[in-house]
Amino acid sequence: MARKLPPGFEHPVVANAFDHLEAGRLSKREFIRLAALLGASAASAYALVGLPAPALAEGALPFPPDDPKAKAGGVLKVAMQVQKLEDPATFSWVQMSNQARHTLEYVAITGPDNVTRPMLAESWSASPDLKTWTFNIRKGVMWHTGEELTADDIAWNIKRWADPATASSNVGLSVVAGLLEDTGKKDDKGKPIMGLSNGAIEVVDKYTLRLHMNRPVLSAPEDLYNYPTAIVHRSFKAPLSDNMIGTGPFTLGEFRVGDKCVLKRVTKTRDGKDFNYWGGKVYLDEIAYYNFDSDNQLSAFASGDVHTLYDFTVEQLDLAKSLPGIIHAARTAQNICCRMQVDHAPFTDKRVRQAIVMSVDNEKVKNLVYGEDGDVGENHHVAPVHPDYGPLPPLKRDVEGAKKLLKDAGFEKGLEVTIDVGNTDGPWHQTACEAMRDQMKEAGINLKVNVMPAAKYWEIWDKTPFGCTAWTHRPLGTMVMSLGYRTGVPWNESHYANPAFDKALDEAEATLDVAARKVKLAVAEKILQDDAVMVMPIFRPVYTIVAKNVNGYQGHPTEYHQFNKIWLT
């Protein structure tokens, strides 16, 4: 039964979640995350459950507090791939977004504690049915042009994402998908053209934006920190690198693809006035990204060329431990998804897919590659680290069962399949696939591991019949399932289409009761697991290393760089 909660926790979902918290069915951290999503202040939520809140900057800004010892100045040097900056709405690499993140900001920001707080919005609220979301835009946020950010700017960006001509993956996010309806028209590929519903985006006044969705959406603020949702100025024209106007404290200085991307502090607006950054003090003079391929980033750190790096792989962990620096490891939902296209022979036969899945021992593969670190995947893409994860019985390898299924499917003499691997997150992809290959052999499956350059893999990731794709961390299980497995969504690389799954996912997303939502999501997980669409053996931790003279660094599970309060000694 809901009890009286302090102001800010009025939303019925929050009250319901609090009941579950008291009954021990919900963890404190999950409650804080949920309360913050639904408009409560994160600090109050921490206080309510009796956990120490991470300190925030003065004025409840969504950044760590200012360190009294902090010294201004210096250049933070980072090893990362320096990539093209075209259109933020079509960014397909986190690295691209990191290059732009301190210039283009987001409506919300998810911190290293997995709690989402207001950023360009100063607060938000959701209707009891989670279909209407009201965002109060922060006052006094200045564009580099000197203009003030308004609700119209945010509305313009959301409309742009929804426009099919933009070709943004943001249409797969619940917050955008909930605003769309079928226009009744079809494109030249026969796909239905989706358009914004009438009145879906309402600009209430200069600082208030309301989104009217056609289904309940719990993840709206979290979606608005997904990396391609950076807010651009209304004068934006690709490529971004030609004219980077944002609201952040840095702008593009030097930029050469494959070489370096130097961000410099903004002190004056384009029309020569003083630029006042809304987010308080920023200490660094410059952030300089230097291009290093993933294999070479640690050597750049070892040589003292850079202060930190994007990430390093598990194979480099021992070397990293020998270096003078602080290693940050974050538990994440990043994974490899060895998915089969269900409309491509021999994977059209569910028994073949099930045989492949059954022949692999996910735990052994995970332990071989990551040892004690990371989580074992359960072949449905929702990770234990997701707050809406519904536990299922542990998977068991069944070689005899796999053999029988293959025989029934007409492959009694064995099955030959090839998996394409791009090692896009490092050579551990190949290691995992080779371990799978060795296990599959026992079941009569001859798996060929076709290794190709990462850039080549990204050309075919959604086309290859059997491919090993790296998926980055996303804060919710429903979010990743909506992006990757709902019928007809753009990132549905397995071409999976199951109305029963879609229905289960809809029901999970529409369930406001947190504990019931986990149960509902477990139904969707089970359907996906039984349909054997993928082998997902590993949820990997991400590792990075930071020099000891860098203060205020916090590792982020999605590898999003948040350097506003970093300072150097």
Add this chain to the structure above:
Amino acid sequence: MLKLIGSRLLQMLLIMGVISFILFAIFDSDKFKKQIAVNELGGFAVSALSEQDYQAWLEKKGLNVPFYQRYLNWVAGVAQGDFGKSFEKNEPVADLLATRLVHTGLLALWVFALMIPLSLLFGVVAGMKEGSPQDRLTSFISVLTTSLPEIATAIILTVIFALGLRWLPPNAAMVNGWDWRALVLPVLTLVLYDFGYVARMTRASMAEVMNSQYIRTAILKGLPYRRVILRHALRNALIAPFTIIVLQMNWLLSGVVVVEVFFQYAGFGKLLLDAALFGDIYVIQAATLVAVFVAVASQIISDVGYTFLNPRIRFA
């Protein structure tokens, strides 16, 4: 001689024309255009674009015109020093290429400056007395360094001198400005690989000369051994190594890819690999022209040098 140089240059222009035409034709396919689109816009964006929007993108990039027209435009541009604009890096290819060639040129300069005297010295000393301890030692070192792939040499040197002893930087990206120390490991990797090959060729040539009649006669005549080697043997023994050394310029241009990528050195090889992976046609074209130029130029130098070293050789 002038006729020879003229015919070689004509040959070079012909090869450049044919190769660039073939490359243009290959890169004109829908597959390659889509590859550029995927690399620029992301896989999802391309699959989500309508045909009309995709055509608009092709037009914006100038990829919608027939390839022969693009080719002619490109040839006209090249004649004026304009090699087009890189799709990946969004800057003029000529600027990009010039910077990278200077970097690779510096690398090559150091490689040749060390490799030539070392390999000639070891090769000549080994060839002077076949089967002697110095001959066996040189052969062993040569075979060892040549049989190790560049990548393995690069890893071994990095582990020992950069990560172990910490004497040298493990990469040559030089993010803090030009640093000669950063060149040591890439240069050493290339020198070690190339040294063995040239030393063995020099040794073989020297050994052959030392077994020839006129050298035996000179020795039997009682000429001082030093004089026999310096005045009579060396000049003839160096003809074959000279050709090989000049042709190493050509090898170096492709050989640097592995070394430059491993050490993150911003040179011609790394540029070529990046362009190939991206499908950056104008960079690939320009790099190909450079490669053809170097190949033909090294051949001309080799031919001309031959005539000076061996007056019996004359080209019709």
